[in-house]
Amino acid sequence: MGSVAVMSVINKVLQDLDKRQQPHQLENVQILSTPSTQPKQPATWFWVFGIVIVAAVFTVYQLYPTLFLSTESQTPIQVALEKDDTLVDEKQVVAPEVVEPKIVSEQAAVPHELEPVTTQNPQASPLPIQQTEKQIDEPEIQPKRIQTSIAEEKPQAILEIKPVELTPKQLAEKYYKQGESAITQGQVDNAIAHFQRSLSFDNSFHPARKQLAALYFGRKQNNKAMTLLQSAQQQFPQYSEYSLMLAKIDFSNNQYQSAMQRLANIPDSDELAPEKWMQLSTISQQQQDHPIAVAAFKKLTVYRPREGRWWLGLGFNLDAQQQYVEARVAYQHALDTHSLSKASIQYIQQRLLQISEGSK
Secondary structure, X not given: OHHHHHHHHHHHXXXXXXXXXHHHHHHHHHHHHOOOOOOOOOHHHXXXXXXXXXXXXXXXXXXXXXXXXXXXXXXXXXXXXXXXXXXXXXXXXXXXXXXXXXXXHHHHOOOOOOOOOOXXXXXXXXXXXXXXXXXXXXXXXXXXXXXXXXXXXXXXXXXXXXXXXXOHHHHHHHHHHXXXXXXXXXXXXXXXXXXXXXXXXXXXXXXXXXXXXHHHHHOOOHHHHHHHHHHHHHXXXXXXXXXXXXXXXXXXXXXXXXXXXXXXXXXXXXXXXXXXXXXXXHHHHHOOOHHHHHHHHHHHHHHOOOOHHHHHHHHHHHHHOOOHHHHHHHHHHHHHOOOOOHXXXXXXXXXXXXXXXXXX
16 A cells, blocks of 8 residues: 555656646757757756655655564464455364364264264365264164164064974864864865864864764765764773764664663763663653653653653653553643643643543
C-alpha cells in the first residue's frame, strides 16, 4: 500500500512540473526554429532528481518491516494467514488435529481380527473422515450378526433325523394299527394283509389274530377262522378268548356240544366267565338243556343283579322244570329291575297270575 502512495505522489509532482513547463514549450519551438545561443537551466533537473530520491527513500521506509523483519517474531496464526487466507486451507490444517484422536480411540474398540483403518492423506476433507468413522463403527454390529447365524445353525443339528430300528413287537403294533385303519375305510383285503404281517413279526400279538379271525368269520370263511384259532389255542391255552371264539363258530355251525365243551374249559374265576355264562345260557336254551341254563343264569344274576333279562331267563328255565316257587321269585325280581320291555313285562305278569291260580 505504501508503494502505491509513493507512486501517486511522484505522478502528481511530475504533472505539476509538466504544467509549469508548458508556456516555455512554445518558446522552445520558436527557438528551435531560430537557433539560439542561450544556456540550459540546470535547476529544473535538480528538483526532479531530488524528488525521485525522496520518493525512493520513502518507499524503502514503507517496505522495511516486510523485507528486514524476521518471520520468527510472528505468531503461528499470522504465518498461517499469510501463507493461505482461504477458508478451505484453514479446514485442511485444523481437521486432522480434531478428528485424528477420535479415529485412534475408535480403533482401540475394534476386535483384533479387524485391521485398523488409516488415511494416507493427513489433510483429508471432512467427507472422507466421516466415511472412515462409519467403516470403523461397523465391526461393533458384525459380532451380533455372527451370533445370530450361529443360533440359527443350532436347530439344524437338533433336527437331524436318525433312523430308528423298531423291535418286532413295535412292528407288529404298527401293522395292527394299519389294519384297523383299513377296516374303517372298508378295505378288508388290506386289513387282512396288515394283520397277517403283524403276526409275522410277533405271533403272540393276540389282538391281530382276533381281528383276523373275525374278518374270516365275517366273510363266512369259517374253516380259515377255525384253523387260525385252534392253532392259537394250542400255543396259548391260557388265553381264554380263543375258546370263546371257537364256541361261537361251533354254535354257528350247529355244533352245540362242541361249543359247550369249549366253554367248559374256561374257569368261573376267569375274567371272561360272564361271556362264557351268556354263551352257555344261549346254547342250553337252544338245546333245551334247562339245568345248564339255570346254572348259567344264576351266575349271571350274581354278576349283574340289576339286569332284568337274567332274572327272566332264570325264571323261565325254573318254570320249565316245574320249580314254580323259585320261578315266581325270579319273575318278581325281573319286574323289580324296571329294565324289561313291555312284552317281557306282560309275559311275566300273565305267568305269575297263572302260577298263583294253580294253573300249571
